[in-house]
Amino acid sequence: MIEQSNDAIYIIYESRFVLMNKRFTAITGITEEDTAKADFNFLDSVAVESKQLILDRAEMWERGEQPSSVYEFAIAKSNGECIQVQASVSQIDYENGKAYLGILRDITEYKELEAQLRQSQKMESIGRLAGGVAHDFNNILTVILGNLELAMLKLDPVDPLYKDLSEIEVAANRSADLTRQLLGFARQQTVAPKVLDLNIIITNMMNILNRLIGEDIELAWMPGENLWNVRIDPTQMDQILANMAVNARDAIDGVGKLTVETGNVSIDEDSGQKYPEPSTGEYVVTTVSDNGSGMEKYVLDNLFEPFFTTKDLGEGTGLGLATVFGIIKQNDGFIDVASEPGEGTTFKIHLPRFKGEAESAGSFKERGVANVGNETILIVEDELSILKLGVKLLTGLGYKVHAANSPKEAIQLSADSTTAFDLLITDVVMPEMNGKELAQQLLATNSGMKVLFMSGYTADVIAHHGILKDGLNFLQKPFSLIELSSNVRGILDS
Known part of the structure; x- marks a missing residue:
């Protein structure tokens, strides 16, 4: 009977x-x-973190005290494997004295599932937090950044005030990046995926990556041949590469090397066993390797935790790699990491193969020249400060602009207008009706009108309103004058 038990039994x-x-x-x-x-000595088989617990319990038995009968500890097996067990120990009469009857149950898998659940709940909580503040924060940043750009356009770059405003712009953009990172980690980032050739995307990023890592670090780029396509938002790929480059830079003390490599890989059930999760299929792998300081095991175990950082206070948010992890998971991929102290680190980013023709994609946006025009635009926004800003930006670009503070007002404006609108720019989530419903109603009488949706809400909220579908034009708040003008011009010219 003892031998038939699924639990370990000993005396x-x-x-x-x-x-x-x-x-x-x-x-x-x-x-x-x-x-x-x-x-x-059984204590030699107990993991370091559990030894004191076992010693304390033994001392309690010796003092005649009764410790709790059920407890958990870790065992370090001779093959290097560490397992979690639940133990139930009681004192029994045995021959001429007292003995200890113990029952052990392997709960390693249960503990792993419990940890995954905690991580999932943590991500969900931070996702709710990020989603809760993103809308209001993005609206505020839109007004700040938009008015900053307008003010800076009126000044000569040599003006001392221009430099002061530039510092404010840098701080505001960092705030916008932080919001994007939070949403990226929480997998709520608004995305517009495209079929891409990663060799082209990474080649376009080389100058940016060189500037990020500095002159002391050599950047080697090894594009794979006949690379399969993937489907991902090009901006997200830029985020991944930028965060990986910064992580490598911080791991290298002085002179070093960062290598970026691409390739194709097919993972079957047998080879998939070495990966941390089920991962059979065809993938495009981006390998990012550095010869920096490497990482201890405790760092590796917490690497993708939000706000986990080994940097000094104020030197890092701890969101860089958490963002990378969130983006990769959002795109049905996975990431594998290998690192040893003093031996550098290698990240392998696996994104699923997509069988389709690659599209052209812009890469990391830098300040450029705004596109102008003279078409007629109707802008609808329930936040008055953003509505006023939109009117100023579009009017400054030469467009004839009609503004409405609500869908009802927009419908009335359209009915009273003798001029056809070339473009509708509308917020997604508004009182009375959402942006998509407004567009459908206005298109009934303005069949040639094109539509650009904008929002500061997270991806899940926007998707709920049916906006994040292929073929619909969407602009995420906060946006710059350049982004607004290029989107408007591109839609009107399409």
Whole structure:
């Protein structure tokens, strides 16, 4: 009966194992031959973090106290494997004295699932937090950045005030990046995926990456041949590469090397076993390697945790790699990491192969020249400060602009207008009706009108309103004058 049990059963009498079933050996790796040795000590098989717990319990038994009968600890097996067990120990009468009857249950898999659930709940909580503040924060940043750009356009770059405004712009853009990182980590970032050739995307990023890592670090680029396509928002790919480059830069002390490489890989059930999660299929792999300081195990274990950082206070948010992880998961991929202290680090980013023709994609946006025009535009926004800003920006670009502070007002404006609108720019989430419903109603009488949706809400909220579909034009707040003008011009010219 003891041998048929799924739990490990043992008896310790006078500090010796006098009984153990086969399951005890299967779970702990300890054999009867091991326990028969004169120098055998069970404590040697207990993981470092659990040794004190076992010692404390032994002292309680010796003092005649009754410790809790059920507890958990970790066992370090001789093969290097560490397992979590739940133990139930009670004192029994045995021969002429007292013995300890123990039952061990392997709960390693349960603990891993529990940790995954906690991580999932943590991500969900931060996602709710990020989503909750993103809308209001993005609206505020839109007004700040938009008015800053207008003010800077009126000044000569050599004006001392221009420099002051530039500092404010840098701070506001960092705030916008932080919001994007939070949403990226929480997998709520608004995306517009395209079929891409990563070799082209990474080639276009080389100058940016060189500037990010500095002159002391050599950047090697090794594009794979006949690379398969993937489907991802090009801006997200830029985010991944930028965060990986910064992470490598911070790991290299002085002179070093960063290597970026691409290739194709097919993972079957057998080869998929070495990866941390089920991952069979065809993938495009982007490998990012550095010869920096490498990482200890505790750092690797927490690497993708939000706000986890090894940097000094104020030197990092701890969101860079968490953002990378979130983006990759959002795109049905996975990331594999190998690192040893003093041996550098290698990240392998796996994105699913997409069988389709690659599209052209802009890369990292830098300040450029605004596109102008003279068409008629109707802008609808329930936030008055953003509406006023939109009117100023579009009017400054030469467009004839009609403004409405609500869908009802927009419908009335359209009905009263003798001029057809070339473009509708509308917020997505508004009182009375959402932007998509407004567009459908206005298109009934303005069939040639094109539509650009904008919002500061997160991807899940926008998707709920049916906006994030292929073929619909969308602009995420906060946006710059250049982004607004290029989107408007591109839609009107399409």
